[in-house]
Amino acid sequence: MTTTLRVLDHALLRHKLAPLRDAATPSPAFRRRLAEVGAMLAVEATRQLPETTARIATPLAAMAHRVLAAPEPCLVPVLRAGLGLLEGARLILPDAPVGHIGLVRDEATLRPSEYVLRLPPDLKRRGALLLDPMLATGGSAAAAVARLKAAGAPWIRLLCVVAAPEGAARLAAEHPDVPVLAAALDERLDHRGYIVPGLGDAGDRCFGTEG
Numbered sequence: 001m002t003t004t005l006r007v008l009d010h011a012l013l014r015h016k017l018a019p020l021r022d023a024a025t026p027s028p029a030f031r032r033r034l035a036e037v038g039a040m041l042a043v044e045a046t047r048q049l050p051e052t053t054a055r056i057a058t059p060l061a062a063m064a065h066r067v068l069a070a071p072e073p074c075l076v077p078v079l080r081a082g083l084g085l086l087e088g089a090r091l092i093l094p095d096a097p098v099g100h101i102g103l104v105r106d107e108a109t110l111r112p113s114e115y116v117l118r119l120p121p122d123l124k125r126r127g128a129l130l131l132d133p134m135l136a137t138g139g140s141a142a143a144a145v146a147r148l149k150a151a152g153a154p155w156i157r158l159l160c161v162v163a164a165p166e167g168a169a170r171l172a173a174e175h176p177d178v179p180v181l182a183a184a185l186d187e188r189l190d191h192r193g194y195i196v197p198g199l200g201d202a203g204d205r206c207f208g209t210e211g
């Protein structure tokens with residue numbers, strides 16, 4: 001399979017994924033873990049942002065210091081579950097403008113439909129970290145990436161928690177220029193399009209809703 005997916009090899013990240021997968025974890029704890037995973041993924045996804053040198057003065061001496069060459073990238077959660085990752089990513093990137101893409105999957109066709117789109121104009125010069133915990137069929141992520149490209153994002157990285165092989169393959173086929181960073185690559189999709197073993201419905205678990 002051609003893939004743009006990289007699974008982050010990190011003991012702490014795996015440790016935080018266990019309670020996310022555990023069906024007994026209540027919604028507040030699920031949200032907290034999701035935010036922590038969001039922060040970790042954001043740190044990794046920004047590892048190689050271009051840098052420049054700035055002159056600064058410590059209390060003791062002047063020095064040259066490496067800093068980001070461009071403003072922080074935009075953060076774009078796919079509603080609803082992406083909001084869980086956003087909470088943590090914003091701790092790492094507090095100056096990032098936030099865009100929102102509301103997508104919901106039709107349970108029968110598994111196709112996403114869009115109900116909200118609000119993107120910052122700054123997207124054109126900043127690039128974007130797209131946040132969605134679940135990459136299942138890949139339909140939602142592919143649609144969200146297409147929206148960001150149409151809005152002029154110079155680069156996009158997708159951050160997700162659990163990916164299915166089907167979704168990873170679809171994203172690589174439709175958007176080979178978009179790297180995907182995930183905490184885990186799972187086995188497969190079930191007949192309802194849920195990731196197995198996965199963690200269930202991320203949006204419902206995050207917000208304490210059902211169905």
Ligand code: PRP
Pocket residue numbers: 078079080081082103104105110112132133134135136137138139140141167193201202203204
């Ligand atoms: C979930 C999830 C992704 C999408 C993944 O959202 O958060 O956006 O499904 O599935 P796909 O890869 O097959 O498109 P959902 O549509 O359930 O909306 P929600 O977050 O509001 O629950």
Ligand code: URA
Pocket residue numbers: 081134136193194195196198199200201202203
């Ligand atoms: N959306 C989810 O929230 N979970 C899945 O397993 C698949 C799609």
